[in-house]
Amino acid sequence: MKKIAAIILVFTVILSGCHSPSTSGVNEKQNQKKKAPPKEKVLSKEEIEKEQDLAKSDFDKMIQAVDKNDKEQFLSFQNDADKLFYKEQDAWLLGVKQKRREGWTVSEVINDITVTSQSKGSIELQVNMKRKDETYKNRITYPIVKVDGRWKINDLPFKKKIDGPIHFYYLPTLQWEAESVYKDVEKLIDVYKEQFIWEPKEVNIKLYDSLEALSASVPWESLYGVSTPISLKFFVEKPYTDITFSLMKHEVVHSMLVELSNDNAPNFMQEGLAMFISDAIKKEPSGTITFNLDGASTERENIILKNIKKFKPISQLNMNYTENAEDIYGLGYLVTNYLITTYGMDKYLEMLNELKKEATIDSENENKEQIIFKRAINAMEKTYGPINKLSKAYAEYFNKKKQEIKE
Numbered sequence: 001m002k003k004i005a006a007i008i009l010v011f012t013v014i015l016s017g018c019h020s021p022s023t024s025g026v027n028e029k030q031n032q033k034k035k036a037p038p039k040e041k042v043l044s045k046e047e048i049e050k051e052q053d054l055a056k057s058d059f060d061k062m063i064q065a066v067d068k069n070d071k072e073q074f075l076s077f078q079n080d081a082d083k084l085f086y087k088e089q090d091a092w093l094l095g096v097k098q099k100r101r102e103g104w105t106v107s108e109v110i111n112d113i114t115v116t117s118q119s120k121g122s123i124e125l126q127v128n129m130k131r132k133d134e135t136y137k138n139r140i141t142y143p144i145v146k147v148d149g150r151w152k153i154n155d156l157p158f159k160k161k162i163d164g165p166i167h168f169y170y171l172p173t174l175q176w177e178a179e180s181v182y183k184d185v186e187k188l189i190d191v192y193k194e195q196f197i198w199e200p201k202e203v204n205i206k207l208y209d210s211l212e213a214l215s216a217s218v219p220w221e222s223l224y225g226v227s228t229p230i231s232l233k234f235f236v237e238k239p240y241t242d243i244t245f246s247l248m249k250h251e252v253v254h255s256m257l258v259e260l261s262n263d264n265a266p267n268f269m270q271e272g273l274a275m276f277i278s279d280a281i282k283k284e285p286s287g288t289i290t291f292n293l294d295g296a297s298t299e300r301e302n303i304i305l306k307n308i309k310k311f312k313p314i315s316q317l318n319m320n321y322t323e324n325a326e327d328i329y330g331l332g333y334l335v336t337n338y339l340i341t342t343y344g345m346d347k348y349l350e351m352l353n354e355l356k357k358e359a360t361i362d363s364e365n366e367n368k369e370q371i372i373f374k375r376a377i378n379a380m381e382k383t384y385g386p387i388n389k390l391s392k393a394y395a396e397y398f399n400k401k402k403q404e405i406k407e
């Protein structure tokens with residue numbers, strides 16, 4: 001999974017863990033109550049309580065499935081009528097597995113179940129994540145529906161707009177902001193299409209009105225924006241600001257790179273390219289979006305150079321998002337910057353073409369990251385020459401620059 005924008009924003013993300021906007025869950029619940037269909041038989045208080053107990057004991061099995069990472073059992077609680085949501089929930093459980101591998105303790109608990117009729121209600125879930133002295137609790141309230149006698153989870157009540165490859169979803173509370181976000185996303189994708197000869201297949205974009213709900217839906221500690229293999233998700237603040245735009249220009253690169261490499265770009269390449277390229281995107285006061293690489297990345301380069309202590313050989317970059325952010329973001333950025341600045345964008349795209357020749361690896365494959373990493377090293381060698389030479393060259397290039405900053 002490809003996470004979060006600029007290294008500066010990474011810090012924002014880490015810091016944001018301690019503040020938790022708690023209004024969204026309540027709002028969602030109120031919305032659902034308002035929407036309860038009047039046609040169904042009105043249940044008595046006792047009947048509702050009984051139904052709630054039944055739903056609770058049903059969903060307890062889903063919680064057990066999360067503990068055991070039982071995919072089949074977990075997915076049996078997700079409404080497969082919504083194909084996109086079903087795929088996202090599948091990826092959610094994989095995300096839990098990945099987080100556990102990175103050293104997190106992850107659990108899900110049911111905070112509340114409300115049944116409003118024979119076939120509708122809502123469930124408030126809380127995703128707990130713990131690692132060393134870090135603790136996160138993110139809540140999300142999903143609608144639930146009874147399908148063929150079984151309670152299932154539905155996605156949040158997104159409104160939908162489809163135009164060509166862009167599948168755009170937003171929560172009703174964001175109607176006003178969604179219009180501006182949509183215009184920007186459309187222009188942004190047009191710029192990337194033109195610059196990188198990219199023909200997007202399907203770009204799913206979802207706008208959330210709560211940081212907690214977005215984070216819980218991934219799952220991740222605390223997130224303003226994310227690119228998952230299924231969709232791009234953003235937390236949109238009111239009013240819509242450049243923070244969201246900065247995340248969008250970064251995350252869309254991830255989607256593009258997945259397609260340009262047939263999902264064969266490792267983390268460091270993903271984050272490196274997303275940071276390097278998104279720096280070239282500017283939004284003019286008129287709303288026009290421009291792309292210009294010249295000098296666009298100097299500021300970020302300086303910040304990273306000041307913080308990086310060692311220019312590791314490329315083949316030794318680590319890939320754990322929790323523990324190796326410096327390798328993935330910092331060095332990933334420098335390697336990408338070096339390759340494109342020194343050899344040009346066309347050559348870089350040639351390298352991506354090498355990666356594109358490889359088959360996509362199933363996300364369930366536990367060795368996916370390692371295999372992709374190897375493929376990337378091979379593609380780099382084929383395009384730029386021996387990897388050790390390349391590692392030395394980039395280290396020399398930035399050592400010199402680091403000295404210049406100090407002087």
Ligand SMILES: [Zn+2]
Pocket residue numbers: 002003004005250251254270271274
């Ligand atoms: Zn990213």
